[in-house]
Amino acid sequence: MFRLATQMVGQRVAALIAVACAVLGGAALITATGVLAESGLRSHLPAGRLAGASVVVAADQEFHPPGELPLALPERRRVPAQLVGELGELPGVTAAVGDISFPAALVDARGRVVAAGDPRVSGHGWSSVKLLAGAHVTGSEPTGSGEVAVDSATAAAAGIKPGDRVHVVVNSRPASGYRVSAVVNTPVAGVYFADKTAVALSGLSGRADLVGLRTAPGAERRVAAEVRTKLKGTGLRTVTGAERGDTAEPGAGASRSLLVLLAGSLSGIILLITGFVMASALAVAIGGQRRDLALMRAVGATPKQIRRLAAAQSTVVAAVAVAPGVGLGYLLAGQFRGLLADRGVIPAELPLTFSPLPALAAIVLMLLAVQVSARCSAWRTSRMPATEAVAESRSEPRDPSRARTRIGVAVIVVATVMSVLPLFSRTVIGATATSLAGIIGAIGLAMAGPALVRGIGGAAVRATRYGGSAPTWLAMANLRAYALRNAGIVSTLAMAVVFVLTYTFTQTTVLAATAQDTSTGTLAQLRLSAKELGGLPGDTLAAVRKTRGVRAVAPVGTTTVVWRYRQFGDPAAESGAATILTPDAAGVLDLDVRDGGLDRLTGATVAVSSDVARTRSATVGHTVNLVLGDGTQVDARVVAVYGRGLGFGTVVLSHDLAAGHTTTALDQSLLIRTDGTAKARQNLTALAASRPGLTLGPANSPSSGGLKDAPPEVWINLATIVVLLVYLLLSIANKLVAATAQRRVELGALRLNGTTPRQIRAMMRREAAVTAATALTTALLLSAVPLALLGQGFLGRPWPAGPVWLLPGLALTVTVTAFLTIELPTRQALRTPPADAVRAQ
Secondary structure (H helix, E strand, O other): OHHHHHHHHHHOHHHHHHHHHHHHHHHHHHHHHHHHHHHHHHOOOOOHHHOOOOEEEEEOOEEOOOOOOOEEOOOOOOEEOOHHHHHHOOOOEEEEEEEOOEOEEEEOOOOOEEEOOOOOOOEEEHHHHHHOOOOEEEEOOOOOOOEEEEEHHHHHHHOOOOOOEEEEEEOOOOOEEEEEEEEEEOOOOOEEEOHHHHHHHHOOOOEEOEEEEEEOOOOHHHHHHHHHHHOOOOOEEEEOHHHHHHHHOOOHHHHHHHHHHHHHHHHHHHHHHHHHHHHHHHHHHHHOOHHHHHHHHHOOOOHHHHHHHHHHHHHHHHHHHHHHHHHHHHHHHHHHHHHHHHOOOOOOOOOOOOOOHHHHHHHHHHHHHHHHHHHHHOHHHHHOOHHHHHHHOOOOOOOOOHHHHHHHHHHHHHHHHHOOHHHOOOOHHHHHHHHHHHHHHHHHHHHHHHHHHHHHHHHHHHHHOOOOOHHHHHHHHHHHHOHHHHHHHHHHHHHHHHHHHHHHHHHHHHHHHHHHHHHHHEOOOEEEEOHHHOOOOOOHHHHHHOOOOEEEEEEEEEEEEEEEEEEOOEEEEEEEEEEEEOHHHHHOEOOOEEEEOHHHOOOOEEEEEHHHHHHOOOOOOOEEEEEOOOOOEEEEEEEEEEOOHHHHOOEEEEHHHHOOOOOOOOOOEEEEEEOOOHHHHHHHHHHHHOOOOOEEEEOOOOOOOOHHHOOHHHHHHHHHHHHHHHHHHHHHHHHHHHHHHOOHHHHHHHHHOOOOHHHHHHHHHHHHHHHHHHHHHHHHHHHHHHHHHHHHHHHOOOOOOOOOOHHHHHHHHHHHHHHHHHHHHHHHHHOOOHHHHHHHO
């Protein structure tokens, strides 16, 4: 069977190129997705400032809901400082350091802030230098409250050396003068204080970020085992090797989790499109072999043998194409990681994890898809009586399958019903239903397509029977007679259009609705922030309130919370961003409060969006169970329900509730509403200029809601759309080329009957025009309802937001693809003498 399959492949190379391209592209996409998922589970940041520690003890920065993947907790969870002494007494430990981090930034002689790495966590105690690998110290350690040491890169940027004086902004304190006692030659940025001074400045008495242990040579494994035994049941983690870097950066877990979420969200659509393209390509390839398969039935081959043969030859082609596809997938994953790093979604230092697992998954899925698709494509021919199979091998069934048509219509109806969700859920999940509805509708079109194309072809034949030219009538007759073949081409082209329209307009519409919520809900004109300092100094709020022309001011911050609730009677947990507000926020923000009030945000209270309040029974007065960003579980009372959840998130925490549960206790920014005069703006500008590191800007950055203002995740989704569109177009092009090449006998017979090459080219162009027009029309019809409902639900109008050039660009792309991939193979086929073409069959 395998030998026969190989021989048949050699005779049908052109027809099977489309299958090979589908397999290659599918393997690349699946492999790339698998690499991202595996990296999210297994990748680790470099050890960095903990490279000198053999063993690190830190709190678990993940929340583990039962039966689900862990959720990252990006706010620093701290450990008891008493562990330093206890662990330092273990045999084999040469040094135990309680590392603490807090906001610190240098101010040079010109008043310019010189940040040492991430200013939120750049301050450390001097003992943390012991955790560095190969650090060389020039000078002496800081011993008093007025001395400080800095890394060599920061010292060079600030123009200082040991013995110089420098101003440092620490935590919430104003800039103070310090004497530089040492410069630490290390690639890791940091500002180091005497240990007692660091504890006092950080406010972390009795706590540490983590504990680093240096061990004697060869004692690392034994010490780690003893530490794990000692800390069993405390919830603390003991890590060595590559995992040390994750403990230094609490946000590393969030970055890895994002990779897993991205891979999960992409895998569904990739598998769906890959399966669709694979089945379509195999249907064309095996459709061109119906005569061969029918003759084999006539000489005694069983239905099972026919299906095995079809699957075997397809597997041969897949085996050749899957290896380069897997290799391309690894390269594609690297490019995708670069995009994520450039957009700030993941740290640039986070590497990808490469192993054979994604390749094996891609190979298994591709071969399985090929086997199933090939057997399904050969099912009808294998089950028909031998004589009937031979008779039908030159034509298609006269009437499309009624069952297939009904199932296709039912799928389209289901897709239409799904698209109603945005009217009831103005959330990202609700918007996702739009893109899924489009793809599912395209699948329904593929099933009902033969009946649709036959109907269109029949109407066109009747319309052109007396008034149309010969090429036009022949083109319409071909559409009607070969409805199955043409429906496969139409449905694939339509899927490409539907996919791009629904996915792109979903992204841009959600983006526009978010910008609309934020713009409408922000009453403040100005925002004061201090990113270079790691947060606002503590006296900034009072100073702004005293500034003439200020009508209202309130601190605003963000964090992450995990909401625990019950869904269909089972426990569920969902992680998401949360805004931190005070009762004064009502003067600078309008969240469209529908019940309760923001002035009640004191103590353990929260406000929630109306969509979440409805779906999780979290109305005013109810108590919700939350896990804060540092893992602390709290019960909070709902005091307000608001409507602008897209712009301000699903949860708002009171400032009191979030206090002490963020990495730094500093406010991230202040929203300021003034009397609108230029004098008020000048007063605030003078205040910001008088304090190093403060930045005054508009409360909302100018935004049109367009792609140029898109957050990183939108660009990632659009990049994915482009990759999938290229895959779809290449697959469509190969499929059209293969389908046209298989018509050599038909074109030869027409020429023997007197049809000129010019008439044949005209006929094929008209077929291409009708195919493109049908695909575009059906794609627009399938996309119109979901996008109209999306626009109505999110923007209050029956059309989406997005680039106006997208639809004309898609129409031009589809039309050019259809014409070129039919015109070029037709010209090639016409170079063969007609008698030779007929004889070759």
